[in-house]
Amino acid sequence: MALSDKLSKFIPKDFGKKSKKNSKDSSGVAAAGYEKPTKDSSQKSKQQLNTLSTDTKDAETNVNVPKKETDIADNEASSIDDSAKQLPVDHHIVLSSGKKVVSTLTWNATGDTLCSGTHSGQMNLWDFKSMDGSFQPTRTMHPYEEGQRQQIRIAKFSHDGSYILICSSADPRAKLLDSSGRVVREFMRGDMYLLDMRRTAGHVAPLTSVDWNPRDPERFISSAADSTVRVWNCENAAGQEQVLVAKTDAGKRRPVISSCAYSYDGSMIGMSQVDDGSLSLWAANSSVKRPTHQLKGAHAAGSDISFVFMPDSHGILSRGSEDSMVKLWDIRRFDKPLAEISGMYAAATESNLALSPNSRNVLVGLGRSPQGEDTNAGVVVLDTSDLRVRRRLDMPFSSDV
Numbered sequence: 095m096a097l098s099d100k101l102s103k104f105i106p107k108d109f110g111k112k113s114k115k116n117s118k119d120s121s122g123v124a125a126a127g128y129e130k131p132t133k134d135s136s137q138k139s140k141q142q143l144n145t146l147s148t149d150t151k152d153a154e155t156n157v158n159v160p161k162k163e164t165d166i167a168d169n170e171a172s173s174i175d176d177s178a179k180q181l182p183v184d185h186h187i188v189l190s191s192g193k194k195v196v197s198t199l200t201w202n203a204t205g206d207t208l209c210s211g212t213h214s215g216q217m218n219l220w221d222f223k224s225m226d227g228s229f230q231p232t233r234t235m236h237p238y239e240e241g242q243r244q245q246i247r248i249a250k251f252s253h254d255g256s257y258i259l260i261c262s263s264a265d266p267r268a269k270l271l272d273s274s275g276r277v278v279r280e281f282m283r284g285d286m287y288l289l290d291m292r293r294t295a296g297h298v299a300p301l302t303s304v305d306w307n308p309r310d311p312e313r314f315i316s317s318a319a320d321s322t323v324r325v326w327n328c329e330n331a332a333g334q335e336q337v338l339v340a341k342t343d344a345g346k347r348r349p350v351i352s353s354c355a356y357s358y359d360g361s362m363i364g365m366s367q368v369d370d371g372s373l374s375l376w377a378a379n380s381s382v383k384r385p386t387h388q389l390k391g392a393h394a395a396g397s398d399i400s401f402v403f404m405p406d407s408h409g410i411l412s413r414g415s416e417d418s419m420v421k422l423w424d425i426r427r428f429d430k431p432l433a434e435i436s437g438m439y440a441a442a443t444e445s446n447l448a449l450s451p452n453s454r455n456v457l458v459g460l461g462r463s464p465q466g467e468d469t470n471a472g473v474v475v476l477d478t479s480d481l482r483v484r485r486r487l488d489m490p491f492s493s494d495v
Contacts, residue, residue: 181455181475181485189229191218197245197444202255202273209258209275211246217260219275235275238262247444248304252311257328259314261301268304268316270328281331284320291322291348295333303353307378309360321348323365323376338376339383340367352398352443357407364410366392366399373401373412375425389428393417400446404478405453411478413447413458415440420447420458422481433481438474439463441494454478459495471495 194214201208208220215238218231225232237260238244245263252259257278258271270279284294291298299319307313313335317323325336340349350368356378357364363376371393374385393399393414401412410423420438421431441461448457458474470488473495477484489495 183485183487187229189218189220189231191231192216197247197442198249200249200251200258202251203253204255207251207255207273209249209251211249211260213245215244215246215262217246217249217275233275237269237271237275237277238265245444247302250304250306252306253308254311259304259306261304261316264300266297266299266301266318266320268301268314268326279328279331281316281326282333291320291339292337297322297324299348302351303355305355307356307360308358315354315356315363317351317354317365319348319350321351323351323354323363325363325378338363338365340365340374341384353400353446355401355403357403358405359407362386362403362407364401364403366401366412368396368398371395371397371399371414371416373399373410373423387425387428389423392421392423393419398440398443398445402447402449402456404449409478411447411449411456413438413440413445415443415445420456420476420481422478435476435481435483437463441471445494449478455484461494 189208189210191210191212192214194212194216196210196212198211199208206222208222210218210220212218215236217235217237219233219235220229221232237246244265247261247263249258249260251257251273256273258273258275260269260271266283268281269277270281272278282296284291284296284298286294286298288294288298297316297318297320301316301318303317305315307315312328313325314328315323315325321340323338323340324334325338326334340351349370352366352368354363354365356362361378363378364373365376366373370390372388372390373392374389375387376382376385392412394417397414397416399412399414401410403410408424408426410425411420412423413420417436418439419434419436421434423431438458439461441459445459445461450456454477456476456478458476460472460474462471471494472486472488474483474487475485476482
């Protein structure tokens with residue numbers, strides 16, 4: 095016997111899909127798993143179609159029997175459980191960025207480079223394409239000068255991965271880094287002695303957030319504790335192109351803008367205010383000096399609010415630090431949330447939300463309960479349609495996430 099003949103014994107003859115043309119053997123008998131229809135089986139099929147018998151055999155009759163409500167509920171619960179099992183939580187590695195607290199993370203568009211920022215002003219880049227088993231960062235850098243190093247509050251890769259936009263907790267200037275972490279440009283600081291915030295060339299208080307324009311790779315926005323959100327062109331560091339000023343009540347100091355974000359289509363700019371816990375939306379390319387939508391008390395007053403737009407640009411997910419709640423909004427009915435969930439304790443002002451690539455899930459980092467309850471820090475995965483908890487990952491050795 096030849097070697098190929100010996101190996102052929104172990105190769106399945108029925109491997110792969112069979113076409114309908116070849117589903118019967120030479121004797122005319124149906125392939126395995128099927129029976130040749132007979133008159134009796136045809137009559138039986140007709141009877142079962144008329145009576146919708148619950149013991150119908152689908153393989154013989156192909157009749158779709160209406161399911162009971164309990165069966166539907168069981169199937170829905172099963173599908174939820176199955177989808178929860180598909181979350182990428184089976185394996186993990188540990189990437190160490192030193193002894194300082196990590197305050198921000200951002201991935202590039204292809205998902206092969208991770209950037210982190212810490213409370214000490216240090217940033218690390220991990221290139222997973224060239225990383226070895228030691229899991230050490232590819233590069234470590236300090237984009238702010240010695241003696242002026244403060245927390246990296248936000249870092250965001252551009253949509254094409256060419257640049258990283260950063261802001262710190264004590265500096266009114268945004269910085270632009272290339273993909274290797276080298277500082278390319280530093281944007282203008284405003285004149286703190288001017289009272290009209292529209293007339294200053296830049297922010298006059300520490301930045302709180304930055305975000306890239308999803309349609310125009312040359313533009314981004316920044317928010318600060320000076321009551322403004324400013325639109326910038328990456329090629330012009332000398333001054334912003336547009337200024338949005340939050341309304342200030344008479345006799346009160348300028349409100350702090352805790353976060354800003356573009357809608358998915360780039361048509362709107364959202365901002366949140368700490369003083370009254372409000373959310374407001376502005377037309378991105380309009381000269382109108384007031385918001386198109388505004389909701390005061392979206393979260394508890396004094397909350398650092400983080401939020402993300404849904405891909406349809408109608409839905410918004412928001413999180414408040416003071417009320418420990420995550421809420422789902424529709425801007426077409428902006429008076430009350432579509433869904434909300436409590437107990438989402440924010441560890442710090444930079445605690446935020448992260449939307450999954452398919453927008454079906456949102457990640458929420460949790461800190462320990464401030465009431466002293468026996469709860470661990472961790473990460474919660476919520477369903478974006480109704481904020482149901484799909485998965486919780488406890489991290490007992492971490493105080494905050």
